[in-house]
Amino acid sequence: MPDLADRARTLLDLHAAPEILVLANVWDVVSARVVAGTDGVRALATASHSIAATFGYEDGERIPLDLHLDMVARIAAAVDLPVSMDVEAGYGDPGETARRAIGAGAVGGNLEDGMRPLDEAVAAVEAVLAAGRDAGIGFVLIARTDALLRADAGADRTEVLTEAVRRGRAYLEAGAPVVFVPGAVEREEIAVLAEAFGPGRLSVIAVPGRSPSVRELEELGVARVSTGPNTQRVALTALQDATAELLAGGALPPSTRTLN
Known part of the structure; x- marks a missing residue:
């Protein structure tokens, strides 16, 4: 059984390091092993959507x-890196879900x-x-606020950012080490949040x-960038493209590597 306390400390240190932490989200054992085996990867994160x-x-x-937890446990057991789980909204009991996630190796x-x-969200944190x-x-909690993600298309962006900041600061004050703001893709807004x-x-x-490139995000002061379901979509896009090429009379990409 790995020392989860050591892995948690490592994961926290990676978020606090000067270099941005890049997490290509995984969804099963083979994707976890492929990502973990890539030079420079220091931690893994799962994607609930995927x-x-x-x-x-x-x-x-x-x-x-x-x-969900069974897959997370399989992923955590298959690699020697810290694993972060997307626990969504906590399945009705954030504390108990976190306890079970830790039991699964996250x-x-x-x-x-x-x-x-906000008081309910802080209590969940x-x-x-x-x-x-x-x-x-x-436990390295990435407290996510959906202030930008759920904002109406015509909403005043200054007000939306103000709400994201208000919520994020409340989660930091409650002890969360990092705040996740999906929907932040504009450089100016990312700079304000950072x-x-x-x-x-x-x-x-x-x-x-x-989104800006990883290098640009690092320059803007971002601590961590993840990919959510987008890495699975990259894989599925390659699969569909290869299938279409075969059906058109072509061949599999010669650059294909034996990764499983």
Whole structure:
């Protein structure tokens, strides 16, 4: 059994390091092994959307928690790196879900606020952190606010950012080490969030065709960039393209590597 406390400390240090932490999200054992075997990878993160899709479920806690946790446990057992789990909104009991995630081998995790009343969202953060303490580890909670993601198309962006900052700071004050703000893709907005939260505190998701490059994100002060379901979509795009090429009379890409 790996020392989860050591892995948790390593994961926290990676977020606080001057270099940006890049996490290509994984969804099963083979994707985890391929990513973990890539030079420079220092930690793994799962994607709830991708795990759910693997089993034929829609995202949003529609996959049974037992099935979700079973895949996370398989991933954690298959690699020698810290693993962070996307626990979504906590499946109705964030503290208990975090406890079970730790039991599955995860030492960190994303927790979305779903724009619940702030006091409820803060209480959920505190419950997850308490679960980590009870388990003897410093669970690396990535407190996610959906302020940008759920904002109306015509909403005043200054007001939306102000709400994201208000919520993010509340989660930091409650003890969360990092705040995740999906929907932050504009350089100016990312810079505002990074400055508001401070060094080593902001996590964003890489969106194809919209997000700045990893190098640019690092320059803007982002601590962590993950990919969510987009790495699975990269893999599926390659699969569909290869299938179409075969059906058109072509061949498999000569650059294909034996990774499994």
